[in-house]
Amino acid sequence: MTKRTESKFKINRRLGVNLWGRAKSPVAKRDYGPGQHGQRRKKPSDYGVQLMAKQKLKGYYGNISEKQFRKYYEEAVRRKGDTSENLIELLERRLDTVVYRMKLAITPFAARQFVSHGHLLVNGRRVNIASYRVSNDDVIEVREKSKQLAVVLDATQSAEREVPEYMEVDNRSLKGRYLRAPKLADVPFPVQMEPNLVVEFYSR
Incomplete structure (x- = not known):
């Protein structure tokens, strides 16, 4: 850190x-x-x-x-x-930003660390580069062995933020889809x- x-x-x-x-x-x-x-x-x-x-x-x-x-x-x-x-x-297309928006991490800093530690799959492939550029309809999910991490569970249960409309997330499976790039007013x-x-x- x-x-x-x-x-x-x-x-x-x-x-x-x-x-x-x-x-x-x-x-x-x-x-x-x-x-x-x-x-x-x-x-x-x-x-x-x-x-x-x-x-x-x-x-x-x-x-x-x-x-x-x-x-x-x-x-x-x-x-x-x-x-x-x-x-x-x-x-907003950065992978760490997407992870933060999906509420898989409590802060952007935690999201960057989460990605770099290899806890994520993008379209079924492990990606550990925080600046990786996510495309429309990409599927982002937490690896099976990482789904019980306290940092993930705390983030998904947090009431501080809501998931924005330009992505969809299933909190049970810890999996989501990046639907589209947002405009400034959407963020x-x-x-x-x-x-x-x-x-x-x-x-x-």
């Missing part, structure tokens, strides 16, 4: 939002940044607003590395259509995401 994963709630405090909508987030008690200078507030510049939008989106998806996140942006630009919508689609973000500002940040 990386140091960044261990201190994931610092991301919440640094950004001043409950990024994953979790009840235990420290933002509920301390809505200012970590460290001795955390309570200083100043009006951000346009660049600061764009940077914050990027950090929120990047942090939400398990704090993807800057190099990988920029690659998603560059691919979103190359695709036809709205770049910000393309960016969201690419992020159940607990906080407002502004991918248009992320596009502005990278296109400066």
Whole structure:
């Protein structure tokens, strides 16, 4: 486990939002940044607003590395259509994101670890790459030997989130299908995401 994963709630405090909508987030008690200078507030510049939008989106998806996140942006630009919508689609097609959406893991960080430890099958094949891109109608399921893991059972029983409409899940068999790529409005973000500002940040 990386140091960044261990201190994931610092991301919440640094950004001043409950990024994953979790009840235990420290933002509920301390809505200012970590460290001795955390309570200083100043009006951000346009660049600061764009940077914050990027950090929120990047942090939400398990704090993807800057190099990988920029690659998603560059691919979103190359695709036809709205770049910000393309960016969201690419992020929502990540296997760890799909696992999180299916409620097979309690956080995006746990979902990434769950995938990398080889607990999942995609269309019957074992996949352990968190950034694996899921296609429409792909079937994702928990391996038989992993179905009784406490982390899976806790996640499926959690009332914090609902499974979105662009995928279907059978909680008994721990198996689901990715139906379609979502639009920004379809994604159940607990906080407002502004991918248009992320596009502005990278296109400066």
